[in-house]
Amino acid sequence: MISREIYLSSRPNGKPTLQDFGIRATEIPEVSAGQVVIRNLFLSVDPGWRLLFNDEGIYDEQLLASHHVTPPVLGLGDCIPGFTLGEVIASRNQKFPLGAIVIHQQGWQEYSHLDDATKFAPMATIDPHCSLPLSYYLGPLGQNGFTAWLGLLDIGNIKESDTVFISAASGATGHLAGQIAKLCGAARVIGSTSAASNASKLREIGFDVVIDRRGGNIASKLSSAAPDGIDLYFDGVGGEHLAAALRCLKPGGRAILSGAITSYNDPRPHRELIGVPELPVIMKGLTIRGFRVFENMHHWEAFAKEMTKWLSSNEIQAEETVYHNITSAPQAFVDLFTDGAKFGKSIVKL
Ligand SMILES: NC(=O)c1ccc[n+]([C@@H]2O[C@H](COP(=O)([O-])OP(=O)(O)OC[C@H]3O[C@@H](n4cnc5c(N)ncnc54)[C@H](OP(=O)(O)O)[C@@H]3O)[C@@H](O)[C@H]2O)c1
Structure with a gap:
């Protein structure tokens, strides 16, 4: 064959x-x-x-x-x-x-x-x-759904009334994360995307505000979208998005790092890339936590059960x-x- x-x-x-x-x-x-x-x-x-x-x-x-x-x-x-x-x-x-x-x-x-x-x-x-x-089984019931669910519920400890910012919101993980955040009672969910058509689709599935990542200036766009600050940042992008989120997080806020797509195509060796603004992290006592799904497989069964229910009842698109x-x-x-x-x-x- x-x-x-x-x-x-x-x-x-x-x-x-x-x-x-x-x-x-x-x-x-x-x-x-x-x-x-x-x-x-x-x-x-x-x-x-x-x-x-x-x-x-x-x-x-x-x-x-x-x-x-x-x-x-x-x-x-x-x-x-x-x-x-x-x-x-x-x-x-x-x-x-x-x-x-x-x-x-x-x-x-x-x-x-x-x-x-x-x-x-x-x-x-x-x-x-x-x-x-x-x-x-390769997306919402696979590693993307698991990343979104685990990142928000377990690693990010999402709370009702949180204002949540999600980068790469139109992606396999991000569009699910926004919907899960709403199901968990988040007061306001903000996403970023590069395309007007993707922004409309994100609003249709429940994002409250979508910011345009084209042309940068993410920090000022984010602070307009969340004038009182954000409680939780779900990051798939890194770079300018992460720096903006750290500045916008409220004291005690949490940044959950699942990916860093801005650096994936950077030709410089990863050890030479420089970091994010540290003072907001120190002064506001922020928590930054990275995670990988394959180290958290003990949560898989609980995830699969809940996600199957949400998808079957159309609570998640x-x-x-x-x-x-x-x-x-x-x-x-x-x-x-x-x-x-x-x-x-x-x-x-x-
Ligand atoms: N930790 C883990 O175990 C784990 C598991 C799965 C995924 N991840 C990570 O999670 C992130 C998202 O993965 P995914 O599979 O959901 O993504 P995806 O389906 O590939 O979507 C990513 C979206 O990000 C946006 N994007 C592309 N380049 C960008 C850039 N330079 N700056 C900002 N946004 C950009 C694009 O949307 P627009 O053009 O609409 O903006 C793209 O559709 C990735 O970093 C991935 O590596 C981590």
Whole structure:
């Protein structure tokens, strides 16, 4: 059986381009004991993978190995890894019978040949009784939903009456975070985006105010949106957004750092990047806390239960931008870093 896969053909210099990716055909071998072949149905497209494309690792390798997640640096020619959902079509593994729907991290391939001891990730089986779309398991019921839920409820300790600011609000995580914040009783939810069309959609799903991140000046836009200050900042962006939020946070406020998309395409080594204004943090006694989902898996069950309920009752709208065919995966990835090019979770349907 022949399968096509997308690989890293050159290391991006700054923003990724289509030329940084290649496509090739591979032969999928027969299964031996313990192995399965999966026909992939949906590929997840995530900005964090950009960090793997540099030749400098930023993650702690031992930590990653202990959590069974992807390697810190991709080699040229390596298939792009990532959360991938598919159906088992050949199996010599009782844990993953024919027809099972599974998630793995083998990445941007039409078919994946693997066993459950693969170094990339433990595979997870999907609840066959769930009536929600399968693609949701890569977004709202996957790591994006978990990041939003965990960041607000556990790490950020959201409270009723909080004024909350969410950057990358139109993204896979941000648009869910805004809705979760409202469900938790937040008094005011503010988001930022680069596109007028995305701003309208954010208002439709419950954001109270949306600021335009184009042209910078985030600090003054944020203080107009929250004249009394903010209580909680949910950060997926870093840089100017984080500096503005720290200045706008009320005394005792909390900044929750889930990502830093502004630095992902910065060609300087990460150790050379300089930080954020420290005086507001000291003078106002702020808490800044970063987190990664894979260190918090003990909360997964509680998250999945609550998110399934919210999605099933339409209390949360899950938005997707869907690309078709494996050949569109590089474009989907480039679009993550292109102002206003997408809304919600970017997904490739095979
Ligand atoms: N800690 C964790 O375990 C974890 C898990 C998942 C995600 N994350 C992080 O969370 C963040 C969001 O991820 P996601 O998958 O939700 O994102 P996404 O779907 O890729 O959306 C991100 C959005 O950010 C905006 N954006 C792009 N470049 C930007 C820039 N330079 N400055 C400001 N905004 C920019 C764009 O929206 P507009 O053009 O509409 O503004 C884009 O649609 C990322 O930093 C990601 O790495 C962390």
